[in-house]
Amino acid sequence: MPELPEIETITRKLRDRLDLRSVENITLRRKDLRYPMPVKLIQNLVGKKILHVRRRSKYVVIDLSENFSLIVHLGMSGRLFFTDKIAPLNKHDHVLFDFDSGLHLRLRDPRRFGMLDVCTTSELNQHKLFKDLGPEPLEKDFNAEAFFKITKKSLSPIKSVIMNAKHVVGVGNIYASEALFMAGIRPTRRSSTLSKNQVMALCASIKQVLTQSISDGGTTFRDYVDANGSPGLHQLSLKVYGQEGKNCSVCTSRIKSMVLGQRSTYYCPLCQK
DNA sequence: CGGGCGGCCTGGAGGC
DNA sequence: TGCCTCCAGGCCGCCC
Numbered sequence: 001m002p003e004l005p006e007i008e009t010i011t012r013k014l015r016d017r018l019d020l021r022s023v024e025n026i027t028l029r030r031k032d033l034r035y036p037m038p039v040k041l042i043q044n045l046v047g048k049k050i051l052h053v054r055r056r057s058k059y060v061v062i063d064l065s066e067n068f069s070l071i072v073h074l075g076m077s078g079r080l081f082f083t084d085k086i087a088p089l090n091k092h093d094h095v096l097f098d099f100d101s102g103l104h105l106r107l108r109d110p111r112r113f114g115m116l117d118v119c120t121t122s123e124l125n126q127h128k129l130f131k132d133l134g135p136e137p138l139e140k141d142f143n144a145e146a147f148f149k150i151t152k153k154s155l156s157p158i159k160s161v162i163m164n165a166k167h168v169v170g171v172g173n174i175y176a177s178e179a180l181f182m183a184g185i186r187p188t189r190r191s192s193t194l195s196k197n198q199v200m201a202l203c204a205s206i207k208q209v210l211t212q213s214i215s216d217g218g219t220t221f222r223d224y225v226d227a228n229g230s231p232g233l234h235q236l237s238l239k240v241y242g243q244e245g246k247n248c249s250v251c252t253s254r255i256k257s258m259v260l261g262q263r264s265t266y267y268c269p270l271c272q273k
Numbered sequence: 274c275g276g277g278c279g280g281c282c283t284g285g286a287g288g289c
Numbered sequence: 290t291g292c293c294t295c296c297a298g299g300c301c302g303c304c305c
Binding site for chain 3: 219
């Protein structure tokens with residue numbers, strides 16, 4: 001479900017209300033999402049105070065007192081949202097968090113592709129799921145100079161390269177198609193054949209698409225909502241994703257779709273070379 | 274080693 | 290109404 005802009009939006013909403021709250025109770029209604037949950041470690045968080053809420057890649061990271069960090073991934077269908085404690089439980093409400101002053105947060109994840117883990121704050125970057133992550137696309141270390149070294153070496157389609165978290169994190173299936181459209185590059189284009197100028201355009205497009213979507217509060221294509229239950233608006237600005245058969249916003253041709261790397265992929269056959 | 278794809282899950286949509 | 294197939298915003302792990 002969520003890509004970088006959606007996780008960033010959720011992270012900001014969580015930060016607004018969680019900073020300096022104490023954890024009063026955690027209820028695990030299911031102990032197996034994508035991985036078995038570390039139940040004891042999670043229960044260790046009770047009584048701890050939240051120091052900071054941040055995002056790394058598509059993970060929400062909640063730093064707590066005594067060097068604890070809670071890692072949450074929402075997979076394809078996960079939601080992390082505040083609600084009334086007395087709100088009826090959904091069968092997929094797997095984890096319930098109670099904070100001081102009655103604040104109540106739930107993790108709902110029908111497909112259970114999400115995950116939850118606890119580690120020490122100081123060792124987060126050595127965590128199995130974090131140690132091989134590439135740069136954040138909105139940071140300076142993701143730039144055309146560095147990325148060109150990567151694109152030059154890969155024989156894969158460029159869409160697969162920008163969706164590979166080893167190379168750059170946070171670019172999922174929607175924004176990969178959108179960024180490639182904006183840069184005028186065909187998703188199937190062999191990475192190593194891109195010119196430096198094209199890689200510059202692609203880097204800029206990735207940054208621009210993600211930044212715009214964050215300011216729109218993310219894309220609600222099916223069912224994404226933020227931590228306050230509000231949908232995003234960026235679906236109104238999508239140029240190719242899900243637009244098969246519609247007229248291209250730039251030229252006269254119709255948007256096409258195909259399957260690439262097992263994922264649906266959208267492009268304009270005229271604008272993208 | 275890089276790259277390709279199977280599999281993990283549930284639910285909604287659409288065809289018959 | 291039911292059943293069946295396909296599809297979905299992610300990503301690890303196994304295979305070649």
